[in-house]
Amino acid sequence: MNVSLLQPDLYWHDPVANRAMLEERIFSLPESTDLIVLPEMFTTGFTMDAAAVAEPMNLTTFRWLKQMAAQTGAVVTGSYVVQEKDSRNAVSPTGRKFFNRLIWMQPDGQFDTYDKRHLFRMAGEDTIYTAGTHRIVKVWKGWRICPLVCYDLRFPVWSRNTQAAPSLFDFDLLLYVANWPAARRNAWNVLLQARAIENLSYVVGVNRVGRDGNGHPYSGDSAVIDYKGEVLFRQSDIETVHQQTLLLDELRAFRATFPANLDADSFTISH
Numbered sequence: 527m528n529v530s531l532l533q534p535d536l537y538w539h540d541p542v543a544n545r546a547m548l549e550e551r552i553f554s555l556p557e558s559t560d561l562i563v564l565p566e567m568f569t570t571g572f573t574m575d576a577a578a579v580a581e582p583m584n585l586t587t588f589r590w591l592k593q594m595a596a597q598t599g600a601v602v603t604g605s606y607v608v609q610e611k612d613s614r615n616a617v618s619p620t621g622r623k624f625f626n627r628l629i630w631m632q633p634d635g636q637f638d639t640y641d642k643r644h645l646f647r648m649a650g651e652d653t654i655y656t657a658g659t660h661r662i663v664k665v666w667k668g669w670r671i672c673p674l675v676c677y678d679l680r681f682p683v684w685s686r687n688t689q690a691a692p693s694l695f696d697f698d699l700l701l702y703v704a705n706w707p708a709a710r711r712n713a714w715n716v717l718l719q720a721r722a723i724e725n726l727s728y729v730v731g732v733n734r735v736g737r738d739g740n741g742h743p744y745s746g747d748s749a750v751i752d753y754k755g756e757v758l759f760r761q762s763d764i765e766t767v768h769q770q771t772l773l774l775d776e777l778r779a780f781r782a783t784f785p786a787n788l789d790a791d792s793f794t795i796s797h
């Protein structure tokens with residue numbers, strides 16, 4: 527499977543500019559691709575001003591993702607700020623009406639969503655956004671893929687390859703879309719490798735570069751890690767578009783010869 531990583535410098539709170547910039551880069555990909563991965567909050571940068579930038583589902587950014595997927599023949603995924611109404615068809619008065627929502631958009635228009643589970647309390651994300659309660663695993667081109675968002679990377683239980691039977695895996699590829707600041711880049715780099723090793727899985731992490739509207743710098747460090755924890759690709763500090771081919775047969779062969787999953791501890795996750 528060919529995976530395309532887009533590591534941009536995002537325009538602050540400017541969805542129109544960000545969609546135009548990303549569209550140009552998507553259509554400039556040198557090779558055909560199966561999966562296009564955008565950063566967290568790719569229309570705005572990581573913001574707590576949700577009310578100023580949120581979109582209802584099925585409006586501009588959602589339709590843009592649908593168009594990009596249809597025209598490229600690839601899944602396109604990334605997160606942006608989504609607003610929903612409550613069950614009374616009115617905006618919730620509690621303020622917990624916004625989601626840091628990843629969209630998984632297929633070329634045929636079928637889609638799924640994942641709402642970020644772990645909200646970054648140090649920035650007050652947990653007071654603005656509503657946390658997700660379940661993760662998704664999508665099957666695409668024979669691969670099982672689990673997309674997660676940024677701070678989720680720090681929590682190995684949520685990221686764990688749990689199996690219905692001891693020899694089976696939930697996923698073959700773990701994705702993280704992020705706005706992960708440069709001040710904590712070492713944690714990003716180390717944890718991406720850890721998630722690959724413990725899950726016997728490929729891991730792809732896509733981050734941004736530049737400086738956001740709050741003055742926080744981002745170093746990128748978008749990466750592709752194989753199932754042994756080896757870095758196949760990592761790029762720091764500059765805007766990057768990278769394509770990487772992942773090999774499912776090699777992953778399966780390694781799992782067969784090194785079945786550490788058979789000794790994993792069983793557990794359940796409460797919601």
